[in-house]
Amino acid sequence: MDRTYQRILGLRAIRKFQDRPLDPEDLDRVLEAARWTGSAKNRQNWSVVVVQDPDQKERLAGCCNTGGPLSKAPAGLALVQEPETYEFDIGRMAQNIMLSADALGMATCPVTMHREHDAAAVLGVPEGWRCRYVIAIGYPAPSAEPARFGGRKSIGEIVHRDSYRR
Numbered sequence: 238m239d240r241t242y243q244r245i246l247g248l249r250a251i252r253k254f255q256d257r258p259l260d261p262e263d264l265d266r267v268l269e270a271a272r273w274t275g276s277a278k279n280r281q282n283w284s285v286v287v288v289q290d291p292d293q294k295e296r297l298a299g300c301c302n303t304g305g306p307l308s309k310a311p312a313g314l315a316l317v318q319e320p321e322t323y324e325f326d327i328g329r330m331a332q333n334i335m336l337s338a339d340a341l342g343m344a345t346c347p348v349t350m351h352r353e354h355d356a357a358a359v360l361g362v363p364e365g366w367r368c369r370y371v372i373a374i375g376y377p378a379p380s381a382e383p384a385r386f387g388g389r390k391s392i393g394e395i396v397h398r399d400s401y402r403r
């Protein structure tokens with residue numbers, strides 16, 4: 238089976254990372270994949286803040302109720318949305334980041350900024366800009382395993398033909 242397809246199916250959130258910083262070349266490649274994400278009308282009205290300073294990373298993790306993965310990762314990629322951006326676009330960018338990181342031997346976990354106004358203040362983004370998600374990123378720890386609750390609904394449960402019906 239095609240390797241890309243297998244990687245798409247196999248992408249999991251990983252929450253344990255090796256205790257080493259990202260290789261700058263690996264990081265650049267992931268950022269390049271982020272840059273090439275398609276967006277509505279090709280507006281690209283987003284930014285990525287690369288957070289590697291441990292104190293700053295911890296401040297961001299503190300904006301989340303489930304920020305453990307960000308505390309443990311060597312870096313976080315904060316996804317910043319300009320006003321009137323589509324969530325769809327930033328979601329696509331997140332997936333580009335996660336898939337490219339996985340292909341390059343890194344591991345990621347999306348982290349929700351439950352207190353997004355606090356996250357925006359920590360990052361110092363302009364008024365009205367949002368940061369709802371940060372991607373924790375690093376190299377997977379040898380013991381890193383995806384969470385066991387990571388199954389999926391069946392095709393029959395989520396796919397409907399021609400109209401929605403059960």
Ligand SMILES: Cc1cc2nc3c(=O)[nH]c(=O)nc-3n(C[C@H](O)[C@H](O)[C@H](O)COP(=O)(O)O)c2cc1C
Nearest residue numbers: 248249250301303304306346347348349383384387
């Ligand atoms: C929008 C979004 C927000 C998420 N937020 C968090 C989070 O705050 N903390 C966390 O540990 N995992 C977070 N996750 C990871 C999900 O829990 C994980 O993707 C889901 O349980 C499925 O597991 P899998 O990706 O390993 O298959 C988030 C995932 C998504 C898509």
